[in-house]
Amino acid sequence: MSEAIKKQKILISITSSCFNEEENIGELYRRVVMVMETLPEYDFEYVLIDNASTDRTVEILREIASKDPRVKIIINTRNFGHIRSPYWGIINTKGAATIYLASDLQDPPELIVEFIEQWQKGYKIVLAVKPVTSANPVMHYLRRSYYRLLDKISEVSITKDATGFGLYDKAVLDHIRAINDPYPFLRGLICELGYQIKTIPFNQPRRLNGISKNNFYSLFDIALLGIVSHSMVPIRVASMLGLLMAFLSILTACILLAAKLFFWESFPVGYAPVGIGILLIFGVLLFFIGMVGEYVGVIHNHVQRRPIVVEKERINFEN
Numbered sequence: 001m002s003e004a005i006k007k008q009k010i011l012i013s014i015t016s017s018c019f020n021e022e023e024n025i026g027e028l029y030r031r032v033v034m035v036m037e038t039l040p041e042y043d044f045e046y047v048l049i050d051n052a053s054t055d056r057t058v059e060i061l062r063e064i065a066s067k068d069p070r071v072k073i074i075i076n077t078r079n080f081g082h083i084r085s086p087y088w089g090i091i092n093t094k095g096a097a098t099i100y101l102a103s104d105l106q107d108p109p110e111l112i113v114e115f116i117e118q119w120q121k122g123y124k125i126v127l128a129v130k131p132v133t134s135a136n137p138v139m140h141y142l143r144r145s146y147y148r149l150l151d152k153i154s155e156v157s158i159t160k161d162a163t164g165f166g167l168y169d170k171a172v173l174d175h176i177r178a179i180n181d182p183y184p185f186l187r188g189l190i191c192e193l194g195y196q197i198k199t200i201p202f203n204q205p206r207r208l209n210g211i212s213k214n215n216f217y218s219l220f221d222i223a224l225l226g227i228v229s230h231s232m233v234p235i236r237v238a239s240m241l242g243l244l245m246a247f248l249s250i251l252t253a254c255i256l257l258a259a260k261l262f263f264w265e266s267f268p269v270g271y272a273p274v275g276i277g278i279l280l281i282f283g284v285l286l287f288f289i290g291m292v293g294e295y296v297g298v299i300h301n302h303v304q305r306r307p308i309v310v311e312k313e314r315i316n317f318e319n
Contacts, residue, residue, distance in 0.1 A: 009042055010042050010096050011043045011045065011095040012036075012045075012096065012097055012099065013044070013046075013094060014036075014044060014045070014047070014099045014100075014101070015046070015098060015099070015101075016046075016048050016086075016100070016103040017049045017051060017102075018053060019050070020053045020057060021053070021057050021103045021104060022053075022055045024104055025057055025060050025064075025103060026060055027105060028101075028105055028109065031105075031109040031110070032046060032109045039113065039116065045072055046071045046072065047073075047089050048071065048072070048074070049075075049085055049086070049092075049309075051076050051079040051080060051085050052075070052077065052078045052079050061075075061315075065315045072316040072317050073313075073315035073316065074088070074092065074313075074314055075312045075313040076309050076310065077310045077311070080309040080310075083183060083184070083185075084182075085309055086186075087184055087308060090176075091173060091176060093173070096169070097168065097170060098167070098168050098170070099112055099166070099168075100165060100166065102165065107128065107163070111128055111165075114126075114200055115167035118200070119167050119169065121198075123196060124169035124171055124195045124196075125168055125169065125172055125195050125196075125197045126166050126199075127162045127167075127197055127199050128162070128166050128199075128201075128202050129161040129162050129199045130163065130203070130204040131201050148160060156188075156191050156194075158187065158188055163187075164186055172190060172195060176189060176190070182307075
């Protein structure tokens with residue numbers, strides 16, 4: 001074996017998705033490079049995927065990529081959202097392990113060293129979890145409550161307080177690529193694979209520059225996607241309650257009919273019981289029809305097989 005092959009370094013991939021992060025992207029790149037310089041035994045590539053930013057983010061990315069060929073840029077034709085774009089960046093890496101971190105500096109790049117240390121010990125998935133955060137305490141409480149609920153109703157255990165920030169071995173990502181889910185709940189999908197997950201607690205800092213791209217709709221989207229992708233409990237509860245309501249409705253109708261027949265004159269059936277019964281039944285039905293609709297929506301996304309993203313340009317990719 002030649003000396004050159006003996007000294008060949010292991011490639012670590014790092015990826016982030018961006019949308020209007022002109023105030024953060026330069027600092028993020030600088031900190032990532034500083035961390036990787038402390039790991040001279042590894043080569044790295046940094047894949048940044050931009051969701052059609054409207055500020056100077058793409059201009060800054062081009063400037064960085066022109067000076068550092070290790071930085072690879074994917075520019076999307078439009079904003080493909082907070083789920084598909086990061087996922088596309090992750091599956092377009094080629095390292096022995098891939099590290100995902102957000103571009104808003106709330107995922108500290110300095111944890112990369114600890115991720116790799118745990119990976120060297122044999123863990124194929126290493127996730128940062130945030131039991132403590134400097135962000136909005138109300139939102140943090142709601143997130144924690146949601147993931148605990150999801151863990152209880154899911155068929156597999158879901159890692160609590162994880163955001164996706166972490167390291168994924170190539171073997172894990174090969175499974176993810178083979179699944180080819182066009183709209184994945186990645187945090188649940190990796191738990192489905194059954195690999196042992198090493199968690200590393202960290203205190204998530206507040207966002208210093210720019211504004212968060214997560215609004216109520218995006219968080220609600222992730223929450224529902226996680227439930228309908230990894231739990232059959234809601235649809236089973238809907239079925240059981242539907243049967244129960246149908247039984248109670250028929251029983252009530254029979255009782256009212258018997259009462260009317262036996263007490264024809266003295267037992268008039270009022271409008272109130274009928275109105276309450278109709279509202280109650282239709283309220284439950286409409287709620288669970290909406291839940292069933294979420295499951296149908298997931299099936300619809302799979303059947304359509306639309307592209308995860310459409311790329312406008314690639315920079316510094318070999319092919």
